Amino acid sequence: MPKDHGIGASPKRREDVRFLTGKGQYTDDINLHGQTYVHFLRSDVAHGIIKSIDTSAAENMPGVVRIFTGADFEGVGGLPCGWQITDRHGQPMQEPGHPVLARGKVRHVGDPIAAIIAETKEQARDAAEAIELDIEELPAVVDMVSALAPDAPKVHDELTSNLCYDWGFVEENKAAVDEAFEKAAHVTTLELINNRLVANPMEPRVAVGDYNQANDESTLYTTSQNPHVIRLLMGAFVLGIPEHKLRVVAPDVGGGFGTKIFHYAEEAFVTFASRQIRRPVKWTSTRSEAFMSDAHGRDHKTKIELALDADNNFMAIRTDTYANMGAYLSTFAPSVPTWLHGTLMAGNYKTPLIYVNVKAVFTNTVPVDAYRGAGRPEATFQLERLVDKAARELGVDPIALRRQNFITQFPYATPVAVEYDTGDYIATMDRMEEIMDLSGFEARRKASEAKGKWRGLGVNCYIEACGIAPSNLVGQLGARAGLYDAATVRVNATGSISVMVGAHSHGQGHETTFPQVIAEMIGIDESQVDIVHGDSSKIPFGMGTYGSRSLAVCGSAMVRAAEKVIRKAKKIAAHLLEASEADIELKDGKFSVAGTDKECAWGDVTLAAYVPHNYPLEDIEPGLEETAFYDPANFTYPSGAYACEVEVDPETGKVTIEKFAAADDFGNVVNPMIVEGQVHGGIAQGIGQALLEAAVYDENGQLQSASYMDYAMPRADDVPFYIVDHSCCTPCTHNPLGVKGCGEAGAIGSPPAVVNAVIDALASGGKNVPHIDMPLTPHRVWKAINQ
Template identity: 60%
Template sequence: MSATGIGASVKRKEDFRFITGRGNYTDDVNRYGQTHAYFLRSPHAHATIDGIDYAEALKMPGVVAIFTGKDLADDKIGGLICGWSITSKDGSPMKAGAHPALAQGKVRYVGDHVAVIIADTYAQARTAAEHVNVKYGVLPANADTASAMKSAPLHDVASDNRVYDWHLGDKGATEAAFAKAKHITKLDIVNNRLVPNPMEPRAAVGEYEQGTETFCLHTTSQNPHVARLVLSAFIGIAPEHKLRVIAPDVGGGFGSKIFIYAEETVCVWASKKVGRPVKWTSDRTEAFLSDAHGRDHVTHAELAMDANNKIIGLRVHTTANLGAYLSTFSSAVPTYLYAPLLSGQYNIPAIYAEVDGVYTNTAPVDAYRGAGRPEATFVIERLVEVAARELGVDPAVFRQGNYVTQFPHQTPVIFCYDGGDYNASMLKALEMADYKGISARKAASAAKGKLRGIGFSSYIEACGIAPSAAVGSLGAGVGLWESAEVRVNPVGTVEVLTGSHSHGQGHETTFAQLVSGRLGIPIENVSIVHGDTDKVQMGMGTYGSRSGAVGMSAISKALDKIEAKAKKVAGYVLEAAEGDIEFKDGKFTVKGTDKSVDFGSVALQAYVAHKFSGQDLEPGLKEGAFYDPTNFTFPAGVHICEVEIDPDTGVTKIERWTAVDDFGVIINPMIVEGQVHGGIAQGIGQALLEGAIYDKDGQLLTASFMDYAMPRADDLPSYNVGMTETRCPSNPLGIKGCGEAGCIAAPPAVINAITDALGHENIAMPATPQAVWRAAQQTMKKLAAE
C-alpha cells in the first residue's frame, strides 16, 4: 500500500477550502444584473386556485416580473416528472398526477408553488409577494398515511389516492409457510417521516445568454447531468447542448438534492423571460416545507418460525406516503429499494410484500439517505428481535441460526447476495460490545433506579446501484452506470472527470487515491473534476452509496486503458516490444532489464509524439470509460446499541455503540469511519429525536429547528467502530459502499435496546423523552408488582 493509495487514511484534500470559508457554493455565485426570485407558496394543504391578482404587486418597487402556472403552460414547459414507473398488481401503470412547477388551478400541500415574483432584490420580491391576491377554495385535506385512501382525492387520476398497489414475492408459498408455522411474530410499525436538512439549503442561479442561445443553471444537485436530462428532455427548457448545469460545491444532500424541483426549473426558465439572471436561495422554512421528505411508512409485518426457530416465512403490508406529487424517484423507494431488502441477512424461503403508495396533502416524499433500505431493515430487525424474545432465545443466537451462510444466495425477493460473512461481523461485535457483561451492567443500572437495555441490528443494504438492464426491467427510466475520463497532461499530472458528484463524501481525496496508487504519482498531481455538464461527459451522479462501487470502477476501467496506451508509448521510448513492458510504482520497465522510463516522461512522449508515427499510434493520453455494474453490492454488518433509561424523566442515554461493518475493500479508512459516524447520527436522530408532524389540516408543525429536533453532539455516544472485510466479487475494486450503512443499521438497534430496557414493545419512533417516560411508567408498575 502506498502512502496515498487505496487503504491509506489520507486527509481530505477538499477540507482546507471548506473549513476556511473558501468553498464555492451556489449561493456564492452572483451574476451581473441578476434578479432574485421569491416563491409565493400555498398556505393551504388542499385548495383550488380561483384567481390570482398580481396587478398591484407588479407595480411594487424593483419588481421585474411575476409568473404563474399559466405562463409556464403558455410556454409549453412540461411538469416535473417521476422517472421510475411502478406497475400495480393488476398490471396497470402507477397513477401519476400532473406536477406543474407552478400550480395550475390547484394546490396540494402547504408550501406548494403558486407564483414566482422576480425583483431586483430578494426583499423587494418578498414584499411584492405580500400584495399578490390569491383566491383559494379550501378543500378537505389529509396528511395521514394510514387514512389516505379514505380521504379527499388529490389528483383526478387517483380517486382513492392510491398511486399503486404493488407486490413482490410468492404469495402462495408464503401463505403455505405461515400455515405450517410453529410460531408467528406480528408487529405494527410506523416509520416516521423525516426532513433531510442538509446544512446548505437548495439554491439556483439561472442564466440565459442571448448570443449563443444557451442556458446555464448553477444549482445544488447531486446529479447535474440527470438534472439537465430531465430539464431538457421532459420539461423542455432547451435541448441538452443548449443547457449547461453546474453543481459546484454542495453542502450535503442526503438524497434531497437528487431531485428536479420547481424552483430550479423556474429560475432557469425565467432567466430568458426576464433577460437577466434569476437567483433563488431557499430559506430554512422553505427547506422544511418543500424539500422532499423521507420515510413515512405504516406497516404490518409477520414472521413465521418452525419448531427449530428457523424463519420460514415473512409477510409485510406497507402503506407508503408519497406526498402530494410524485417526486423524481419517489415511486421506487418504497417498492424496489424496500421490499427486496426485507430478507435481511437471513435465509427466508418465502417472502410476500404488498405496498400501497398513497397521495397525501404533504410535501413529496422521496429518497433520503438509505432510501427504502432503512425502512426494510427496521421491519426485519424489529421482527427478529421480538421473535427471539417471544421464543425465549438470545437475539444474537436467533440471528446466527438464520444467517445466510452460502453464497451466492438467491433471496425470494429479487436479490442475489454475492458474498459476505455475517457471523464474522456478529462475533466481532459481540466481543467489542462486551455482550457477556450485559447482565452485570443491567443490574448496576437497576440498582440506580435506571433501566438498561441492549439491541441488535444485523443489517444488509443493496448499494452500488445498479445494473442498468436490471433496473430498466424494474421500471427505471434511466441506466445506472457511471462514466469517467482520465486526462493525463503532458507533464504527467492527471485530471479525472467523473460523472459522480461529491457533496461531502470526499471524492476529491478518495478518487485521487485510486489514481495516485495506480499510476504511482503523487496525490497532489491528481485533480477530480465533477459537477459541470460542459466539462464532464454524461454521468449519473451520486446517491445510493454508488460512487465507490460504480464511479470508481469506471475510473479504474479508464485507468486500464491509460495503462495499456502508455505501455505502447513506453515500448517506443524504450525500443522494446509492448508485451515486454511492465508497469509498477509509476515506472515502465523492459522485463528483465534495468531499462525504464517514468510515467511523466511517457506522458510527455505521448503528446510530443516524436518516438512513434501517428499512423501507428494516436498521440495523446486520454481515455474514457463507462462502467455498468454486474450486480448490486451488499454491504452488511452488525450494530449493537446499549441504552440506559431514566424512568423519572424518560431520557434515553446511549451508553455504548458498537458497529462492525463489511464494506468490502476500503479506500480511505478515516473517511469511511466518518461516513459511519454520520450515518449512525442520522439513524439515532430518526430513532430518538426527529419526526415531521403535520396537523390534521395539513399544516407542518415542525417547520423549524425550534420544533424539529436534529441530533446534536451531546445526544450521541462515542462510537466503537470495527470492520470486517469480504471483497465484493461484483466490481473490479472489491468495493461495497459505506455512505448509508449507519442510518440503515441504527434505528432498529436503538429501538431494540429501548424495548429491551422497557420489557415491552410499546414504543414508536421517535422515542422522545415524553414517549419513553410514558412507556417506562408501564414498566415501573410491572416491576413494582413483581
C-alpha cells in the same frame, strides 16, 4: 503498518482546507452580473382551489421585474417522475401531473403558486405580500389509511383515487407464503411506523438560472447530487432545451442525503424565467422553505409478520406497508418503497418465502422520496425489530436466533429477486460482540441499576443493496434511466492527471479518495491527481451520487478509463524503450522492460504523448486521455452487525446512548478514515430518526414541526463515541476495486439497534413493552413505561 498513500491509506480530506477556511464555492456564492432574485409565494393551506390570483398591485411595487403564475407555464412540461411501478394487477401506477407552479389547485402547504422576480430579495418578498390570492380551502388528506377511504377527498381530481399503486412482491409467492403461515409453529406480528423525516442538509437548496442570448445557452447552477440527471430531466421533459444548449453546474454542495437528487420546481423555474427576462435569476431557500419544499423521507406504516417452525427457523415473512408519496411524485419516489425496500426483506436470513405488499398513497403533504438509505432503512427496521420481538416471545437469545437463521453460503439468491454475491454475517456478528465487549454487559447493566437507571442492549444486522445499479435490471423494474456512470482520465503532458467523474461529492470526500485509486494504479503521488466533478460542460456524463454508488460505479468507470490509459502508455513506453509491449511493466510510476534494467519514467511517456517527436504515430494517436462508462453487473451488498446500549431514566423516560458499536463489511476500503466518518454521520442520522426527529402534520395538513424549534436534529451531545470497525472484508466479486459502498450503512443499521436497546432496557426494569414507535422521545418512553 498502515499504508501512507494509495488504496488503504487515510490521507486527510483535501477538500476540507477550503471548507474549513471559508473558501468553498457554494451555489449561493455565485452572483452574476445583472442578477435578479425570485421569491416564491407558497400555499399556506394543504388543499384548495385557486379561485383567482391578482398580481396587478404587486407588479407596480418597487423593483419588481416580473411575476409568473401557473398560467405562464402553458405549453411547458411538468416535473417528470423517473420510475414507473407496475402494480399487482399488471397496471401502471397512477401518475399525476406535477406543474412547476400550481395550476387550478394547491396540494400541500408550500406548493408554489406564484414567483416574483425583483431587483432584491426583500423587494420580491414585499411584492409577494401585495398579491391578492383567493383560495377556496378543501378538506385535506394526511393519514395514508384514511386517504384510501372511498369518500376521502382526492389530492388529484383526475385520478380514480389517492392510491398511486398497490404493489405485490413477489406476487407469485403470495399463496405459498400464506400457506407457510398456516403451518407455522409460531407467528410474530409487529405493527410499526417508520417516521417521516426532513433531511435538513446544512446548506439549503439554491438555484441560479442564467440565459446567454449570444449563444442561446442556458446555465443552471444548483445544489444537486447529480447535475447530468437534472440536465436530462429538465432539458428533455420540462423545458425542451437540448443538452448542447444546457449546462448544469453543481459546485460545492453542503450535504444532500438524498434530498438533492431530485429535480425541483425551483430549478426549472429559474432556468425558464432567465430565458424569459434575459437576466440571471437566483433563488436561495430559507430553512422554513426547506421544511415545506425539500422532499421528505421515510413515512411508512407497516404490519410485518414472521412465521417460524418448531425449531425457530424462519419459514416466511409477510408485510403490508402504506407508503406516503405526498402530494406529487418526486423524481424517484415510486422506487423507494418498492424496489429499494421489498428486495431487501430477506435481510441477512435464509427465509425461503417472502411476500411484500406496498400501497403508495397520495396525501396533501410535501412529496416524499429517497433519504439516506431510501427504502433499505425501512426494510431493515421492520425486519430487525420483528426478529427481536420474535426472540423475546420465544424466550431465546436474539443474537442466537439471528445466527441460527443467517445466510452462510454465497452467492445467495433471495426469494425477493436479488442475488447476494458475497458476505460473512457470522464474522461481522463475532466482531461486533468483541468490540462492544458484549460479555461485560451484565456488569454494566447492574452498574446502571445502582444509579436508578435501566440499561438495555439492542443488537441488529443489516444488509443493503448499493452500487446502484445494473441498467438492464432496473430498466425491467421500471426505471426510466440507466444507472451506469462515467469517467475521463486526462493525463497532462508532464504527467499530472485530471479525472472527470460523473459522481458528485457533497461530503463524501471524492476529491481525496478517487486520486488515491489512480495514484495506486500508476504509482505516482496523489498530489499529481485531481478530480473534476459537478459541471456538465466538463464531464462526459454521470448519473451522480446516491445509493452508496460513487466508488462502486463511478470509481469502477475511473478504473476502466485508467486501465485504457495505462495500456496506451505501455505502447508508448515500448516504443521509447525499443521493447515489446508485452514486456513493459508499470510500477511505482516507472515503465520497465521485464528482465532488463531499461526503464523510463511516467513523465517521459506522458510528455512523449504530447510532444510526439519520437512516437509510434503510425500505430497510435498522440495525447493520453481515455473515457469509460461502467454499468455494474449486480448491486453490491454491504452488511454488518450493530449494537447499542442505552440507559433509560425511568422517572422521565429520557434515553441516553451509552455505547454504540458498528462492525461493517464494506469489502475493500480505499480510505479508512473517510469510511469511518461516513459511518459516524450515518449513525448520527439513524440515532436522530430513532430518538429525535419527526415531521408531524396536523389533520389539516399543517406541518407542526416546521422549524428547529420543534424538529429535533441530533446534536453532538445526543450521540456517543462510536466504536466502528470494518476489518471484516468480503470484497465485492463483480467490480474492479472489490468495493461495496459505505454511505448509507450507518443510517440503515442504527435505528433498530437503538429501539431494540430501549425495549430491552424497559424489560430490565420490569416493563414488557412490545414496541414504541420512533422517535423514542422522553414523553413516548415515559408513556410506554406508565401504560
